[in-house]
Amino acid sequence: MSEQSITSEVTGTVWKIEKSEGDSVEAEDVIMILESMKMEIPVEAPCAGRIIKILVSEQDVVEEEQVIVVIMP
Helix, strand or coil: CCCEEEECCCCEEEEEECCCCCCEECCCCEEEEEEECCEEEEEECCCCEEEEEECCCCCCEECCCCEEEEEEC
């Protein structure tokens, strides 16, 4: 299977990273939380798999459609 990129749905700030590289996740597990316009937006795993790479750090500003996590289903 090939890697799957997870992109930010909004422009915002990485508020909290809940998982680490190498962690296994189930579909809909929260990987991180973004803050945008005083709202918390969870970034969920689209499928079960293992986190290959987290491309951002807490407090980073991300743009809409920016790749932020890579997961291996």
